[in-house]
Amino acid sequence: MTDTRILFETRWIRVNQDGKWQYVQRPSSDFAVGILAITPDDEVVLVEQFRIPTGGRVIEIPAGLVGDEPDFEGESLEDTARRELLEETGYRAGKMEFLTRSPSTPGLAREFMNIFLATDLVRETDGGGTEGEDITVHHVPLAGLRQWLAEKQAAGVDVDARLPAALWLAGR
Template sequence: MPTPETLFETRWLGLYRIGHWDFVRRPNSDAAVGILAITPEQEIILVEQFRIPMQRHVIEVPAGLVGDEVEFAGESLADSARRELLEETGYRAGTMVPLIASPTSAGMTSESTHLFHAKDLVRENGGGGVAGEDIIVHHVPLSGLRQWFADQEAAGKLIDFKIHAALWLAGINV
């Protein structure tokens, strides 16, 4: 692979060029995890955050970057997923089942997203993320998920497609 030319770089994001193609990359991570978590009560656990690039609130599966912080360098994908689930939602997973690994946006970034299905959940705290994050945790009954999504969209929020992908990959029909 040719060495990319650095066009611009900050602590969190860089813009690079190979040949005629410009793309972005995170200097500290090329991987992200997303976690499908369903409670024993058949509620999907989703998170909501204001996403600056979208200038809107986005409903998502719990997620995070892999190895982007020094203390988590070398952490496995599954361990990253466990940590992010606990930080964002307050749930600890007994089992973390890989669902898929896929390019996040192959024409724009080198990042891959690894989706997991968290099982055997135990609630330890209220979640909400770490310092600097403002995460709202939602528990949504699977039986009412489609209507809940419609209501959220009507309120101006965006729904991340990874929710649908993770449900389909886990064989959960809503």
């Protein structure tokens, strides 16, 4: 990075220019978490929601921003992963294992995704996210996941690439 200047900023996003390169960044944090959640019955817990930038619904692993609200400033990556998993899916993880950190979209954004594997899950609520989120929770047997995803894609639902990446990292 050289001489970075802010071109535009809102509560959620900042557009920077560094030399000739323009990129986006979140004002609150450069980190996000994604959680590959596997139930004791060997099901993967996925979320589906409408994503305005894609113009459609997307199947994803549960995920969220680190330090995105004043109440969560200074929260650790693992604590954020645990909170987001509970908010979005209703599950509390007995075990949370860090798998990797990777830039989300390195040519566009300064954001690093931290992927965790959550196991020993206990269902506490129905999930669905916080107010303003319209999240559908899916429980998909790992043995039938490929076919289920193909059917979703054939129906016009996108699948986030972090899902197969997380499965590979977890050896699933």
